Amino acid sequence: AQQYGMVLWDDVFKRVAADYPDVETESVLVDAMSAKFVLRPEDLSVVVASNLNADILSDLGSALAGSLGLAASANLNPERRFPSMFEPVHGSAPDIAGQGLANPIGAVGSAALMLDHFGLPEQAARLHRAIEATxxxxxxxxxxxxxxxxxxxxxxxxxxxxx
Structure with a gap:
């Protein structure tokens, strides 16, 4: 399936990129992108990837930041034709549910991303300030x-x- 799915992903990426000529894009294989996350994270602003590769990269990126519990994520539909989704990178963490161990920072950060997406930057900033103060x-x-x-x-x- 990967030989078809990834080819489709590459084709769609090229087609969509052509619709946004002012946006700089680069196609990078997941192994090379993993190295970039470690060696040159300052070169990255936004990473767009298939679900499988994005899951790997988001776990790597948040682990590099210190913990899966810190990282917020947003799956955006920029045209707003379909709902966007906001969640902490760690997901629901069922292995530690109910034990008081889960870090809520990623969930609150995800809520801030959602507020920004809804056009409420001041409310999003309040959440960021609360995270920083805590x-x-x-x-x-x-x-x-x-x-x-x-x-x-x-x-x-x-x-x-x-x-």
Whole structure:
């Protein structure tokens, strides 16, 4: 299936890129892009990939940032003809559900991306400031070296929003 699916992906990428001549594009294989994530992340602004490759790259990128729990994601339909989707890169993390271990930062960051997409940049900025205040205060879950539970971080985020 990959030999057909990836060829289709490449063809669609080229066709869509032609519709946006002002946008710089580059087609890179997932192994080379993984190396770019590690060696030259400053060269990357937006990465568009198939579901399989994007899942690999988003996990790699968020792990490089410190934890899967930190990374927000958005699957955007820029024409807004279909709904966009916003979720933390880690997904639902069923292996740690209900244990107070999940890092809620990625989910709150995803909500900020959604607010931006809805044209509410001030509200999105409030969420970003709450994330910054909470992490700056050292209220961190175990995945990033802290001792706080999920609930502790959520409470700190809400407190920061109410300040």
């Amino acid at each position: 992490t700056a205060a050292g209220i961190l879950t175990r995945d990033v070296g802290g001792t706080a539970t999920t609930e502790d971080v959520v409470k700190a985020l809400i407190d920061a929003l109410n300040d």
